[in-house]
Amino acid sequence: MVSILIVEDDKNISTMVEEYLTNDGFSVTIAEDGISAIEIFAQQNFQLVLLDLMLPGMDGMKVMKQLRQNSVTPIIIMSAKDSELDKAMGLGFGADDYITKPFSLIELSARIKANIRRVTTYTSEPKEEGTQYVIKDLVIDLQQHLVKKGEEVIELTSKEFDILCLLAKNPGRVFSKEQIYDLVWKDPYCGDANVINVHMKRLREKIGDSTTEAIYIKTVWGIGYKIMEDGK
Incomplete structure (x- = not known):
């Protein structure tokens, strides 16, 4: 089962997303702040991270920079910040995708599947030896x-x-x-x-x-x- 880490301090949003993704067949873990997210990520194997930018203790950009030091796991930012500068900064710090709140859960699920599919293409498909x-x-x-x-x-x-x-x-x-x-x-x-x-x-x-x-x-x-x- 595909495991997803949701890093979100708004319990209404995290619960809503967790319920939808669980019903869609994903295994979901929630971290409510940046420091907890880094600790949880280090302890478990996740295939994707959903990351809010405005977090208590350590903001989302700092969390992403930490995660990117040792991992290329897909990261999708979900944020209320919708300016081109915010999106550019998020992508520049290592995010694979960016979705603006409020968002459609159907769209979020589709983006998750697309990002995971791109990664698993390289690990599941046979490659020509030494290519x-x-x-x-x-x-x-x-x-x-x-x-x-x-x-x-x-x-x-x-x-x-x-x-x-x-x-x-x-x-x-x-x-x-x-x-x-x-x-x-x-x-x-x-x-x-x-x-x-x-x-x-x-x-x-x-x-x-x-x-x-x-x-x-x-x-x-x-x-x-x-x-x-x-x-x-």
């Missing part, structure tokens, strides 16, 4: 679901890994933001380029790339992104 993609000094190992730069293992979230794989499998091909969203998120693109921008920025920072001195991923202005070939 790797090499971009200069980056090695992308599909079987182990990891990226190495030299001897250093680079921790990527599932979506960051998916984006890098998509580009690496098609060197030289330019993908628009809409195409990346459709292929990685597997949802219809709603015109929110900020989601792609934030994930791409975070991915580039982790692999040591930048928009001014691109080594691996090149921005094709007005179109999208591609993996650089032979320095071009």
Whole structure:
């Protein structure tokens, strides 16, 4: 059974979400503050975290930064903060998705299943032995679901890994933001380029790339992104 950790101090919301997800076949654990969430997460195996931002003791952003130090478990932020800046910050700190309160429980469940499905695709589907993609000094190992730069293992979230794989499998091909969203998120693109921008920025920072001195991923202005070939 898929286990989900809900980090929410509003008991009305946490109880409502717990009841719905339990009836939908999930195992649910609730933490009412950030410190408890970190302790519980360390003690159990969760497949996904639902995280409120405004928590007593330790806010959601700090909780997420702590969790991301050792885990790539999908994190969905559920928050009343609905500004583009808040969403960008949440995604920038390592969230995989962001849903604004008040939200539909049907939509929340669908997003949970989509995020879990993306992760389990890599662990449940058989991979070709030794399948790797090499971009200069980056090695992308599909079987182990990891990226190495030299001897250093680079921790990527599932979506960051998916984006890098998509580009690496098609060197030289330019993908628009809409195409990346459709292929990685597997949802219809709603015109929110900020989601792609934030994930791409975070991915580039982790692999040591930048928009001014691109080594691996090149921005094709007005179109999208591609993996650089032979320095071009």
